[in-house]
Amino acid sequence: MREDLLDPRAVLLHERAPDREAAIRRCGRALVEVGAVAEPYVAAMLERERSVSTYVGEGVAIPHGTNASKDDILRDALCFIRFPDGVDWDGEQVTVCVGIAAREGGHVPLLAALAEILLDPGRARTLREATEVAQVMKELTL
Numbered sequence: 001m002r003e004d005l006l007d008p009r010a011v012l013l014h015e016r017a018p019d020r021e022a023a024i025r026r027c028g029r030a031l032v033e034v035g036a037v038a039e040p041y042v043a044a045m046l047e048r049e050r051s052v053s054t055y056v057g058e059g060v061a062i063p064h065g066t067n068a069s070k071d072d073i074l075r076d077a078l079c080f081i082r083f084p085d086g087v088d089w090d091g092e093q094v095t096v097c098v099g100i101a102a103r104e105g106g107h108v109p110l111l112a113a114l115a116e117i118l119l120d121p122g123r124a125r126t127l128r129e130a131t132e133v134a135q136v137m138k139e140l141t142l
Helices: 020-033 040-051 067-072 107-118 121-129 133-140
Strands: 006-012 055-057 077-089 092-101
Parallel strands (some): 006 077
Antiparallel strands (some): 077 092
């Protein structure tokens, strides 16, 4: 995956969230904070989740906005948020959220690249257990 997609400031490894909505809001805020999206994108991420769960398995969710929110994306980017205590995701336990902001169909190759990484048990475990930003940067930008 391209290195410029993941700003180290958007890698947060010791977050807590009381529920799925708060976890998605935290992902959205991380993307806002690094200048990747405008504030309305956060609401679009919540709207997406209400229509289709972004849980993908193995304790990972990949929240992203709706097609209608593309104008709120300033640049393609990812955030990586780790919730060590887990978050209930409609009955599943999520410990990692990878938020995506991508314009013009860019989310499809991003999702494919993330799936490839997350389907590798060793790399997925490294990400779920990461305690250093450098570990995440290495795994997601190989």
